[in-house]
Amino acid sequence: MAQLGILQRNxxxxxxxxxxxxxxxxxxxxxxxxYTDLHFQLLKGTFVALVGPIGSxxxxxxxxxxxxxxxxxxxxxxxxxDITKMSEDALGEFRARTVGLVPQVQTLLPELTVxxxxxxxxxxxxxxxxxxxxxxxYVLEKVGIRGEARRAVSTLSVGEKQMVSFARGLVNDPPIxxxxxxxxxxxxxxxxVILGLLRGDNLTLGRTIFVTTHDKRVTxxxxxxxxxxxxxx
Amino acid sequence: xxRGVSLQEGQLLARSLNVTKxxxxxxxxxxxxxxxNAAAAIQLTGLIGQISLLVLIxxxxxxxxxxxSSDIYARxxxxxANLRSIGASSRSLSSAVFFxxxxxxxxxxxxxxxxxxxxxxxxxGQGGAVTIMVTVLGVILASSAAAAAGVYAGxxxxxxx
Numbered sequence: 001m002a003q004l005g006i007l008q009r010n011x012x013x014x015x016x017x018x019x020x021x022x023x024x025x026x027x028x029x030x031x032x033x034x035y036t037d038l039h040f041q042l043l044k045g046t047f048v049a050l051v052g053p054i055g056s057x058x059x060x061x062x063x064x065x066x067x068x069x070x071x072x073x074x075x076x077x078x079x080x081x082d083i084t085k086m087s088e089d090a091l092g093e094f095r096a097r098t099v100g101l102v103p104q105v106q107t108l109l110p111e112l113t114v115x116x117x118x119x120x121x122x123x124x125x126x127x128x129x130x131x132x133x134x135x136x137x138y139v140l141e142k143v144g145i146r147g148e149a150r151r152a153v154s155t156l157s158v159g160e161k162q163m164v165s166f167a168r169g170l171v172n173d174p175p176i177x178x179x180x181x182x183x184x185x186x187x188x189x190x191x192x193v194i195l196g197l198l199r200g201d202n203l204t205l206g207r208t209i210f211v212t213t214h215d216k217r218v219t220x221x222x223x224x225x226x227x228x229x230x231x232x233x
Numbered sequence: 234x235x236r237g238v239s240l241q242e243g244q245l246l247a248r249s250l251n252v253t254k255x256x257x258x259x260x261x262x263x264x265x266x267x268x269x270n271a272a273a274a275i276q277l278t279g280l281i282g283q284i285s286l287l288v289l290i291x292x293x294x295x296x297x298x299x300x301x302s303s304d305i306y307a308r309x310x311x312x313x314a315n316l317r318s319i320g321a322s323s324r325s326l327s328s329a330v331f332f333x334x335x336x337x338x339x340x341x342x343x344x345x346x347x348x349x350x351x352x353x354x355x356x357x358g359q360g361g362a363v364t365i366m367v368t369v370l371g372v373i374l375a376s377s378a379a380a381a382a383g384v385y386a387g388x389x390x391x392x393x394x
Binding site: 066068088089092093095096097101103107108109111112116119120121123124125129168172 | 241242245246248249251312314315316317318319320321322323324325
């Protein structure tokens with residue numbers, strides 16, 4: 001990881017900005033150390049895959065970037081904002097505007113329709129109703145689930161829910177997209193759609209993409225691969 | 234933050250948090266009962282007694298709505314975690330619950346204050362039409378403010394825990 005940090009840093013000096021800066025971060029749960037003194041940066045617009053054994057702390061790192069989990073020590077800057085010092089409410093606003101999160105575990109609200117679920121982040125980002133309608137229509141079309149907009153999420157298959165979750169992560173057009181095993185629950189066709197969108201967004205929109213994965217197709221698509229070697233005991 | 238969430242957004246979030254019709258009815262009923270008693274009693278007492286009764290309304294209803302609000306959030310831990318991951322703040326969630334219940338709280342208070350005012354007159358309460366109107370308005374305002382404060386306090390307490 002340190003080596004990757006140096007490579008990224010050299011590139012970043014030309015552009016002057018990083019999407020994520022991890023400064024001497026350690027993370028532990030009680031006696032169990034997950035990470036010790038991590039120090040690296042990710043360029044704006046990069047596509048990074050984080051790979052490693054199950055239980056090695058990949059999701060923990062993703063959650064720290066989203067401000068859902070705090071490091072035990074050290075600092076994390078995301079798009080220039082020090083998220084380790086933010087209050088919970090400030091983190092809410094940060095997530096609403098800066099980060100698109102596509103978690104591995106389904107976090108959609110089953111009582112709501114597809115459209116309502118995708119629209120939720122826009123409420124929190126205080127987008128007005130006309131813009132919300134346009135953005136939701138656009139992203140549902142983009143992901144290929146516009147026809148399902150009125151369906152209750154509880155009636156969808158696991159793969160369809162993952163597509164909705166992906167649409168929800170994209171709807172705010174976030175500068176950084178964090179995905180946790182995004183292709184795991186998908187059939188090959190749906191996975192291809194997701195991979196195509198990730199590649200397109202990264203190349204044409206310059207969106208920073210950070211993804212945890214075991215899927216070789218994702219690592220082949222990524223510009224950089226980070227490896228977590230050890231499984232946490 | 235300039236605002237929490239709008240009425241439409243609040244209703245959507247309230248559905249997610251399982252704020253049911255029964256929850257709203259509990260709030261309306263409690264508000265009506267407290268307001269009716271206070272509006273009747275206010276007419277039978279002096280200024281100090283009236284102020285004390287308004288304070289009592291505020292304290293009673295804010296503690297009650299705070300407990301209801303805490304209960305809603307305690308039952309919806311996973312939903313709240315999910316909403317937080319996509320940008321929800323304690324302010325937006327408290328607004329959601331507030332908007333979804335405040336109509337019932339105000340309606341219950343108004344109904345209770347009206348009934349209480351009539352009861353007060355029947356029991357020989359002093360004061361003309363203007364005084365009674367002011368009394369009713371005071372009770373409704375105290376009830377609404379109490380509901381708002383209670384909802385917000387309940388959410389904050391649950392959010393921090």
